[in-house]
Amino acid sequence: MGAGALTCLMFVVIALNAIAAAAGLALFAVAIWVAVDGYKLYPISGVSGKDDIFAAAWIAIFTGFAFFLACIFGIFAALKRSRGFMMVYLIIMFIIFLFECASAITAATNRDYLVGNSNLVKKQMLQYFADSSTQGKQITQTWNRVMEQVECCGADGPSDWIQYNSTFKQMFGSTYIWPLSCCKRLSTFEVEDKEGCMVGKASTIFPKGCFQHIESVLSRYTWAVSWYGFSVLMLVFFTLVIAMIYYMQLE
Amino acid sequence: MNINAVVRLMSLLSLWMRTGEGQIFQPELTPNTFLARITSNTVMLKQPYCVFDQTCPDCEIWLVAGLCSANAIFDAQVNSSTPNILSLSPYPTAFNSSSNNFFLTRVGLLSDFPCNLSSNDQYFVVGADGKCSGINCNGELPDGFSVCFKYLLIYTNETLVNSSNWSVNIDLPKLLNLHNINDGLSARSGAMVVITSILCAAAALLLLLFFIMLCITCCTKKESKEISVTNSIRIPRYDTHDLKNRVHPYDNPAYQSDFKNYSTANTLPKDAAQKL
Numbered sequence: 001m002g003a004g005a006l007t008c009l010m011f012v013v014i015a016l017n018a019i020a021a022a023a024g025l026a027l028f029a030v031a032i033w034v035a036v037d038g039y040k041l042y043p044i045s046g047v048s049g050k051d052d053i054f055a056a057a058w059i060a061i062f063t064g065f066a067f068f069l070a071c072i073f074g075i076f077a078a079l080k081r082s083r084g085f086m087m088v089y090l091i092i093m094f095i096i097f098l099f100e101c102a103s104a105i106t107a108a109t110n111r112d113y114l115v116g117n118s119n120l121v122k123k124q125m126l127q128y129f130a131d132s133s134t135q136g137k138q139i140t141q142t143w144n145r146v147m148e149q150v151e152c153c154g155a156d157g158p159s160d161w162i163q164y165n166s167t168f169k170q171m172f173g174s175t176y177i178w179p180l181s182c183c184k185r186l187s188t189f190e191v192e193d194k195e196g197c198m199v200g201k202a203s204t205i206f207p208k209g210c211f212q213h214i215e216s217v218l219s220r221y222t223w224a225v226s227w228y229g230f231s232v233l234m235l236v237f238f239t240l241v242i243a244m245i246y247y248m249q250l251e
Numbered sequence: 252m253n254i255n256a257v258v259r260l261m262s263l264l265s266l267w268m269r270t271g272e273g274q275i276f277q278p279e280l281t282p283n284t285f286l287a288r289i290t291s292n293t294v295m296l297k298q299p300y301c302v303f304d305q306t307c308p309d310c311e312i313w314l315v316a317g318l319c320s321a322n323a324i325f326d327a328q329v330n331s332s333t334p335n336i337l338s339l340s341p342y343p344t345a346f347n348s349s350s351n352n353f354f355l356t357r358v359g360l361l362s363d364f365p366c367n368l369s370s371n372d373q374y375f376v377v378g379a380d381g382k383c384s385g386i387n388c389n390g391e392l393p394d395g396f397s398v399c400f401k402y403l404l405i406y407t408n409e410t411l412v413n414s415s416n417w418s419v420n421i422d423l424p425k426l427l428n429l430h431n432i433n434d435g436l437s438a439r440s441g442a443m444v445v446i447t448s449i450l451c452a453a454a455a456l457l458l459l460l461f462f463i464m465l466c467i468t469c470c471t472k473k474e475s476k477e478i479s480v481t482n483s484i485r486i487p488r489y490d491t492h493d494l495k496n497r498v499h500p501y502d503n504p505a506y507q508s509d510f511k512n513y514s515t516a517n518t519l520p521k522d523a524a525q526k527l
Contacts, residue, residue: 083468094457101450108443116437126429162290164429174381174391177287199295199374200286207286223442230446237453244464 006249010078013246016239017074023232024067027100030224031060039217040145043138048124050114053218056107056225063100063229067236070096074239078246086247093240097233104229111222118211122155126166129179136167143210144181152210153182158200160209182206276302277416278314278400281374291394291426293378299358299402300369302415309407310361313337316377316392317345317353319399319420325353329411337409341386346393356389361404395425 034057045051070092077085114120128139147153154160161168161178168179176198182205183197191197196204281288281295288295299312315325317340328339328351340351358375377400378391392398397420404413 090461094461097457098454101454104450105443105447108440108446112438112440112443113436116440119432119437120434123429123432123434126432158286162287163424164427164432166429173292177290198287199376200288202284202286205286226446227442230450233450233453237457240457241460244460248464248468 009242009246009249010081013078013239013243014075016235016242017071017078020232020236020239021068021071021075023235024064024071026064027228027232028061028064028068030228031057031064034221034224035061037221041142041214041217043135043142044121044124044214045114045218047128047135047139048114048120050110050120052106052110053114053222053225056103056110057221059099059103059106060225060229063096063103064232066096067093067100067232071239074243078243081250083247083250086243086250090240090243090247093236093243097236097240100229100233100236104226104233107222107229108226111218111226115211115215115218118155118209118215121211121214122160122164125155126160126164126168129166130168130171144179146210146213147179147181147206148185150210150213151184151206152208152213153178153206154209155211156209157207158182158205178205278402278418280421282371283374285374289421289423291424292391293376294392294398294400294421294423295374295376296400297371298364298373298375300364300373301366302364302402303361303404303413304366305361305404305413307361307404307406307412310412311405311407312358312361312364313355313387313403313405314358314375314377315353315355315401315403316398317351318393319397319417321352322399322401322417324351325401329414335409336403336405336411338386342388342390343384343386345390354387354390355403356387358402392423394423397422 035054037054042051042054045053070089073085074089074093077089124139125143128136129143130136130140158178161182168176177200180191180194180197183191183194184204184206186192193201193204278299279297281297285295287293296314303310303312317325325339329336337355340354342354342356344350345354346352356377376389378389380389381391383390399420400418402415403411406412
């Protein structure tokens with residue numbers, strides 16, 4: 001290959017590596033956002049033992065930063081026109097590629113277990129809400145916050161509390177059918193109409209279920225890790241193919 | 252006894268007159284669509300306005316709540332003139348297997364429910380006391396059964412003045428066990444299938460290309476290219492002395508401007524041979 005074409009190929013490799021480094025850094029940032037869990041829904045996945053979305057986010061933090069560093073090394077190796085460096089670069093990038101694949105696949109798969117339908121979330125709510133164990137306290141706190149902020153009640157609706165037996169019913173069933181978090185409140189945080197809420201008067205209780213919100217948040221986390229990870233991997237795949245061609249043209 | 256007979260006659264007359272007027276003479280569900288109108292243990296009824304027409308100052312309205320299969324049992328026990336109607340079937344043991352399957356609970360004074368104050372916003376919750384222990388407490392109903400209600404008009408000395416019809420059957424839903432909810436995997440989403448399959452294929456392809464690249468580079472290394480030397484070409488300068496960064500005077504002067512140390516790879520004559 002002519003020197004001019006080789007130089008051109010070198011610039012292509014350097015440009016792709018620069019873009020991949022930026023993309024890796026962005027993956028690092030997005031994965032940090034997921035791991036921080038701004039919507040505070042971690043207990044729902046943590047208590048059920050299916051918190052692999054967050055595990056995948058942690059892997060993506062490391063692989064994102066590793067992509068950044070390896071691509072900078074790749075720029076250096078391409079400039080050096082050294083076969084040895086390019087080989088090291090290719091091997092490192094391939095290993096990081098495999099880890100990032102694992103992260104993307106794990107997040108996408110685990111989301112289906114958690115929020116494929118509302119059953120798991122509903123069962124967990126009925127079992128742990130108002131329970132006095134550590135998990136019970138976490139779930140109670142999470143659900144109270146969700147119900148008050150998102151203005152919803154139960155997983156599919158207030159009828160969840162009526163249809164199923166639950167820890168809450170066993171503890172408070174003689175007085176309350178559903179938690180007071182299901183009731184509409186004034187701006188002073190007082191319940192607007194406690195008597196009406198306790199019998200389910202339509203204007204005093206939140207009629208929709210919370211599952212839609214929980215599903216949308218967990219899906220948002222999952223798509224951040226897996227779809228963005230997927231797009232970074234496609235870019236890196238293309239970069240590595242070009243780098244392999246460059247490697248073959250060296251020397 | 253005489254007073255009782257007169258009151259009974261009056262109640263029969265008023266019953267006949269009332270049905271002529273079209274009043275509802277039985278307990279009814281509240282017409283409002285409250286979410287908790289019928290739960291597995293409680294039922295919300297309309298308050299008994301305008302059910303009994305008697306003007307009986309100290310009378311109380313009581314409710315008989317029980318399984319519909321026990322309607323006949325209650326009627327039989329009442330007709331046998333038992334003096335203590337109210338303690339016929341105490342709540343705590345009311346729904347045991349060998350029991351009567353009904354209980355009585357107080358709704359309120361007759362004078363609290365006059366006809367002209369009738370309102371559909373008021374309701375009476377049967378079962379509001381939960382699992383209580385009083386004889387006539389408003390305890391919860393058993394889930395999964397059909398329940399029926401009846402109003403009784405009771406005088407202060409616990410004598411029955413009047414009784415309404417039985418309500419229609421109200422089916423209580425069975426309380427579902429939360430452990431029967433199947434929380435296994437429901438379905439795999441399309442996105443997951445796409446991501447998994449494409450990424451696995453990409454990783455495999457990358458590995459394959461990597462091995463192909465290694466094979467090609469190893470194979471072509473073994474082939475050695477002959478350098479065809481014709482006329483002016485660059486020749487490798489082998490430094491016999493350690494003369495870095497200095498031009499040798501006895502080399503081809505056309506390349507004297509090239510200050511590179513010729514023992515590096517840059518000046519080996521691969522490219523030059525191909526240019527010819």
